[in-house]
Amino acid sequence: MNYDLILFNIEKHISLDERERNFFCSLLKEKQFSKKDFVLAGGQLCRNISFVNTGILRAFFNHDGKESTIMFAMKDWWITDMNCFINRQPAMLNIVALEETEVLQLSKENMDKLLLNFPKFEKFFRIIFQNAYVREQLRTIQNLSLPAAERYDNFCTKYERISQMITQKQIASYLGITPEFLSSIRAKKANL
C-alpha cells in the first residue's frame, strides 16, 4: 500500500518522525471500491473517515427520491458524514464511488487512539476542520447571493479536475437545480 499521498497531506500541516508515521499508518485500513459501490449508506453507522488515494467519491443526501450532493472527494481529499462519525449517529449521507476508488480509512476508535497517543494530530485535524468550515461557509454565501449560472461557473473552477468526469445530473444536484435547468444554462453559455 502506498502511504505517500496521505503522509504528504499530513506533513503539509504538522511534521512527523518515523515512529509517528508508522503508528499512524498502522491505524489505517485500505479499501477498494468499484463504481457505484457504497462507501457509506444512509442509516448505517458511520465508523470511518476516508482519505481518497485514487478515484472519486460523492456524498449526497436523499430526500424522498431526490438527491442533494454535499461534496465530491477526489485524490488527496478527506470525506465522511462528519456529524455521524463524531457523534456516533446513523448516517444522513450516502457516499458512493463514481469510479474505481482506493481509500485509506481511519476508524473513530483509531482516531481517538491516535489523538490520545500523539496529541500533535489534534493540530492536523484542527486545520482540516477549519478549512472545511471555511469552504462550507463560502458555499453558503454563494448559495445565498449568486444565481445558478454563476454558481455553475464557480463549481467548474473549484472542481476543475473532475468537472468533466461527473454527470451533469450530479453537478445539478450539487448546485441545487434540476438537470434540465443546468442543461439550458449550458446551452445559453455555448451560444455566446
Added chain:
Amino acid sequence: MNYDLILFNIEKHISLDERERNFFCSLLKEKQFSKKDFVLAGGQLCRNISFVNTGILRAFFNHDGKESTIMFAMKDWWITDMNCFINRQPAMLNIVALEETEVLQLSKENMDKLLLNFPKFEKFFRIIFQNAYVREQLRTIQNLSLPAAERYDNFCTKYERISQMITQKQIASYLGITPEFLSSIRAKKANL
C-alpha cells in the same frame, strides 16, 4: 471582567488547571459594542475571534447593497470571519452588534501563542471547528432540499432564544429570501 462563561465554554471540552486558565484569560481583550457598532467591517483585516459574553452579533455578506446573513452569535458563541482571520485576508464579512454586546476577543497572534504554549487548546479548537463544520454542512443540506417555509421553521428552532429579538428582514436575509416573501409565509402560517 467575568471569565466564567468563556472558561465554562472551554472546559466543556478540555480540562484546565489554574495556570492555563490564567494564561488564557491574560490573552483576552474585553470589548463593548453598542447597537449598530461594527465589530468587523468588510475589507479591513480581521485580527480577532470574538466570544459573546452578553448580547447578539450578526455576520453578513454585502453584495451590491443586498445582504446575506451568514450567522447570528449569541451568548456563549464564537464568531469571526474565519477565512480572513486564519489567512490574514481582508474581511468578506461584516459583523455588527444588534444590541449592547460584550465580547472577549482573542487575536490571531495570541491564539498562535496560546496554541504554542498550551497545545491542549488545539483539541478545543479542533472540536469548535468540527462542530462549526457540521452545522454549516447541515445548513447547506437544508438550503438545497427544503422550501423557504420549512427553512423558516428550522430557523426558529435553531435560534429560538433570539428569533423574537431580531427583525424579519434579518431573518429573511439568513434564509435567502426577501422580507416580503417571509411576511407572506408568516401570514399563511397565522391563518391555519
Added chain:
DNA sequence: GTGATTTCTTAATCTACCTTAAGTTTTTTG
C-alpha cells in the same frame, strides 16, 4: 454488439419566490 437503461436536450407549462409600490406600524432620534 445489441437491447436496456441512464443521461442529456428542448420545449411547454407551472410555481416559488422576486420586484415594485403604496400604506401602516414600529422604532429611532433629536
Added chain:
DNA sequence: CAAAAAACTTAAGGTAGATTAAGAAATCAC
C-alpha cells in the same frame, strides 16, 4: 414628544428555476 427612518404588510406583475414529457445520445450489461 414629534418627526423621520426603518420595518412590516399586502398585492399586482414578473422571472428564475421546477415539472412534465418526449426524443436523441450516451452508457451499461449481458
